[in-house]
Every structure is written in structure tokens, then in C-alpha cells.
Amino acid sequence: MTARILDGKAVAQTVTQEVAARVAARVAEGHAPPGLAVVLVGENAASQVYVRNKRRTTEHVGMRSFAYDYQATLSEDALLAAIDRLNANPDVHGILVQLPLPKHIDPEKVVERIDPGKDVDGFHPYNVGRLVLKSPTLRPCTPFGCMRLLQETGESLVGKHAVVIGQSNIVGRPMALELLMARCTVTICHSATRDLPGIVRQGDVVVAGVGRPRFVQGDWIRDGAIVVDVGINRGEDGKLVGDVDFEAAKARASWITPVPGGVGPMTIAMLLANTLRAAELRDG
Ligand code: NAP
Numbered sequence: 001m002t003a004r005i006l007d008g009k010a011v012a013q014t015v016t017q018e019v020a021a022r023v024a025a026r027v028a029e030g031h032a033p034p035g036l037a038v039v040l041v042g043e044n045a046a047s048q049v050y051v052r053n054k055r056r057t058t059e060h061v062g063m064r065s066f067a068y069d070y071q072a073t074l075s076e077d078a079l080l081a082a083i084d085r086l087n088a089n090p091d092v093h094g095i096l097v098q099l100p101l102p103k104h105i106d107p108e109k110v111v112e113r114i115d116p117g118k119d120v121d122g123f124h125p126y127n128v129g130r131l132v133l134k135s136p137t138l139r140p141c142t143p144f145g146c147m148r149l150l151q152e153t154g155e156s157l158v159g160k161h162a163v164v165i166g167q168s169n170i171v172g173r174p175m176a177l178e179l180l181m182a183r184c185t186v187t188i189c190h191s192a193t194r195d196l197p198g199i200v201r202q203g204d205v206v207v208a209g210v211g212r213p214r215f216v217q218g219d220w221i222r223d224g225a226i227v228v229d230v231g232i233n234r235g236e237d238g239k240l241v242g243d244v245d246f247e248a249a250k251a252r253a254s255w256i257t258p259v260p261g262g263v264g265p266m267t268i269a270m271l272l273a274n275t276l277r278a279a280e281l282r283d284g
Helices: 008-028 045-060 076-088 107-113 125-132 141-152 172-181 196-200 246-250 263-283
Strands: 035-041 064-070 094-097 161-165 185-189 205-208 226-229
Touching (some): 008 045, 008 141, 008 263, 035 045, 035 076, 045 064, 045 263, 064 076, 076 094, 076 107, 094 263, 125 172, 141 172, 141 263, 161 196, 172 185, 172 205, 185 196
Parallel strands (some): 035 094, 161 205, 205 226
């Protein structure tokens, strides 16, 4: 079997166009455009690229982009005070603080300071809790984007065995909760998991969020499985590679996401979808 490609770039474009149309409709009805504040602390090169893309796409869909760039020396108290101001600003519907933060700032404290109604990353304990309770409001963007990609296959997820590799708060855990909510039987693997290849071979759906280039081998993939590769790793040649050995896995899977052009573009698209939802939720 040769897998069909789950084209994240194309699906992200569709989502973005849908968001832009709804933003335009809201504005035509007399509402203010949704506003997204993206906060960057320090000069991490990768973060600067992500933030630039987020701000550009925000404006592209007709939303207001509020940019806050701070020096790496910004104190934790000053960042928390900046978040308080954004929480109180009615023009701001979504707040995103780009991670990682400099070592002297506690990311948990920062995430918890964001008004849950403006937490468009979906990382606040309130929003994670809503997902746990099968009643999500603002959903973590990357897993939300993976679910939108899985929808593109046209296959029902009900009863499928989904194997998630990785249990981080931003990828693996919320991904497992999303799949559970979609009525999959879910196995979560991590660095202490025994016989990882044997477990992955049971997966009708395999989601890899490990952070190791080409870690998941082709012969771990069951014939006909759907493979979602969340990993973004920089190879020795400087090119981006995923957590899955793409060519080998493609020979066995029914669907597979490429890297780049798979999950990555979906994350930004779902961030915009969340910002629109935050604005709609505030309207009641
Ligand atoms: P992370 O916080 O480092 O988590 C990695 C997870 O992989 C951990 O749960 C870890 O297990 C597990 N793991 C590590 N080695 C393993 C092994 N040998 N066997 C089984 N599991 C193992 O990373 P993350 O933030 O979740 O990110 C994961 C990847 O996704 C990275 O490549 C990142 O760049 C990418 N990412 C992409 C997007 C996107 O938009 N596409 C968004 C976010 C992240 P333990 O918990 O036991 O340590």
C-alpha cells in the first residue's frame, strides 16, 4: 500500500478561508474584528519565525494583530502585569504567549494568568479541564489541527485503536483526549513504555509527538494505518524532518502527514479558529 498524503497546507488554507469569511461576516454585522495579542519574550530564532507567521496570518484573515516584543531580561512580574492589561483590554479576544520563555519565568504561572476565555492556545487548566470533561471550549491548537486533518480522510474514528507517542501537555496528552472524545481506544506511550514498536504496530491511527528525527520506523506501522507526524526536527542538512521515517511508513500506511506541510500549518489555522471562537463566545 502507498499512503495518500494528508496535505496540511491545503487544509490549513481551507480553514483560514473559512475563518476569514466568518470574520468578514461579523464585521459586516457591526462587530469589532477579533483581536489576537501575540507576546514574545527574548530572541529565540525559531520563536521569532513562528510569531512572525502568526501575526501575518492574523492580519491576513482580517483580524487585529497586537504585537508585544520584550527583551529576554523582562521580569516575571512585568510579564504577568502585561497579561493583566491584555486580559482587561476589550479589543483583545485572544492572548498567546510564545513558549519557551526565558528560564527565570515560570511558564505555568504565565499560562494560568491568562483569562481562560482569551486562552487561544488552549493551555490554561480550565480549557484542558473542559477537554478532559468532553466539553471543550478553546482546544489546544496542535491536537485540534490533527483532528481536523483526520477528518479529511473521511474515515470514521469510532472504535479505532489510536496510539499516541508522547505525553507532553501541548501535544501527546491533549491529542489522546481528543481521540478519546472521538471514540477511539487510546494508548499513550512515553519514554518508559515497554515494547514501543509492538504497541505502535497495533495502531489503526498513530500520532507521533516525540521530537526525535525519523524515530518511528516503517516496520512499526501496521498496514493501512493512518499516520500523523507532529514532530518538527532540524536534520543534519538543515532540512525539517518529522518523527516518522516518512518514506518507509508511507509504503504501509493508508494516509500520512508530511513534514513540512502536515501538522505545522494546521496549528496556526486552528489558532485563528480559536481566536474567532473566543470572540464569538464573548458575544454570547
Ligand atoms: P516534549 O515535551 O519533549 O515531549 C516529548 C514526548 O516524547 C515526551 O512525552 C517523552 O516521554 C516522549 N519520548 C521521548 N523519547 C521517547 C522514546 N524513546 N520513546 C517513547 N517516547 C519518547 O515535546 P513536545 O513539545 O510534545 O513536541 C514533540 C514534537 O512535536 C517536537 O518535535 C516538536 O517540535 C513538535 N511540535 C510540533 C508542533 C506543530 O505545530 N507541528 C507543535 C508542537 C510541537 P516522557 O514524557 O517519558 O519524557
